[in-house]
Amino acid sequence: METTSRNAPILPSVIRKAAEALKGRVLRTPLVYSSTFSRLCGAKVYLKLENLQETGSFKLRGATWKIMSNLHRIGPDGVVAASAGNHAQGVALAASRAKLPSTVIMPEWASISKQEATRNYGAEVIIEGQSLSDAIRKAGQLVERGKTLIHPFDDPDVMAGQGTIGLEILEELPEPDLVVVPVGGGGLIGGIAVACRSVRPETRIVGVQAQACPSACRSLESGRVVSVEAQKSLADGITVKQVGALPFAVMKEMVDEIVLVEEDAIAAAVLMLLERKKLLAEGAGAVPLAALMSCSFEVPKGGTVVLVISGGNMDSPLLGRVLRKGLFRNGRIMRVSVCLDDIPGSLAGLLGVIARARANVLHIYHNRGARDLPVSMSMVELELETRGPEHSEEIGVQLRAGGYRIEWQPFVESCR
Incomplete structure (x- = not known):
């Protein structure tokens, strides 16, 4: 054996x-x-x-084989699955090809694009609960009414x-x-x-x-x-x-x-x-x-x-x-803060140094209300596209050589 x-x-x-x-x-x-x-x-x-x-x-592989190998056991009510994405689409397409009805329970936070893709593959989509566990419980109720469960992995x-x-x-x-x-x-x-x-x-x-x-x-x-x-x-x-x-x-x-x-x-x-x-x-x-x-x-x-x-x-x-x-982790984006005298031409001078260093400005934020900042100064926060870590260091060297006091900033997804 x-x-x-x-x-x-x-x-x-x-x-x-x-x-x-x-x-x-x-x-x-x-x-x-x-x-x-x-x-x-x-x-x-x-x-x-x-x-x-x-x-x-x-996911299409497992769903297709599960349905093919159990066609004689699946009743007229078809199959049901609980999923927030890939398994949902795999079950929907596999069931459609087998000419079986399918129902997929998706939690409320499932993306709209994945909901629509699942519907387009032929499934009835039911939005249920705040977690996948809630969706699974709902699927269990439908199994009791005659549907066959397609579990995503077990x-x-x-x-x-x-x-x-x-x-x-x-x-x-x-x-x-x-x-x-x-x-x-x-x-x-x-x-x-x-x-x-x-x-x-x-x-x-x-x-x-x-x-x-x-x-x-x-x-x-x-x-x-x-x-x-x-x-x-x-x-x-x-x-x-x-x-x-x-x-x-x-x-x-x-x-x-x-x-x-x-x-x-x-x-x-x-x-x-x-x-x-x-x-x-x-x-x-x-x-x-x-x-x-x-x-x-x-x-x-x-x-x-x-x-x-x-x-x-x-x-x-x-x-x-x-x-x-x-990009930030690979050193292709750098974020720095620079203190400037709040006078005409200061920002232009800073951007001139950055241009000569061959960096590309992605975002710029001019902050005059930063905490502990003298009234005669402003803080400019820059997000720059670079060629990598060595280029970022080179830009820092050129800024310091130009007399600018800079502070490196961690990556934070901006809401601005």
């Missing part, structure tokens, strides 16, 4: 069956080499681009569907040394771990979570599933307070390490993917690169590393804020 381990909830043969069934129903996403990231970390780095999947994330069929990503990686790249995967509820890394270990047991599997919600990390430390308090994160797609019991069983035995990344690193990774590879990844999709660039795990020198870029659904307003934060 085929086995993976005594606790694994899915067999490799089920993942292979899912992969065969999903051919032509979901995209086989590209696996691309990155010379830039390879040079930066001293290894051969590949990106598995699930952000290019239909609906913009890997389900063996869903995990098997996500595991097809692992098989695709190994078919194109037979000997990866390391596969790095985002972790929310754990269904994605659970499926990929089973698939990869069944073909190449020596491949290391590393999971990445946002520091703002370290549920898998704390559960592995405790040896049991625990719930954590979650802070707001750019990686909202993996902000899951409690991992699933089934994925946790896989993580305990097949995942080598779970690492955490800070918000600044996530923002920088989103920016790097956009600028270096022309790829839009949401925060959750970018955390593997954030961990790589932060040296959060050991990279085998000259080895082969695969980063699973799990999704690309990011709202436009959030994207603008993330890019600004990433």
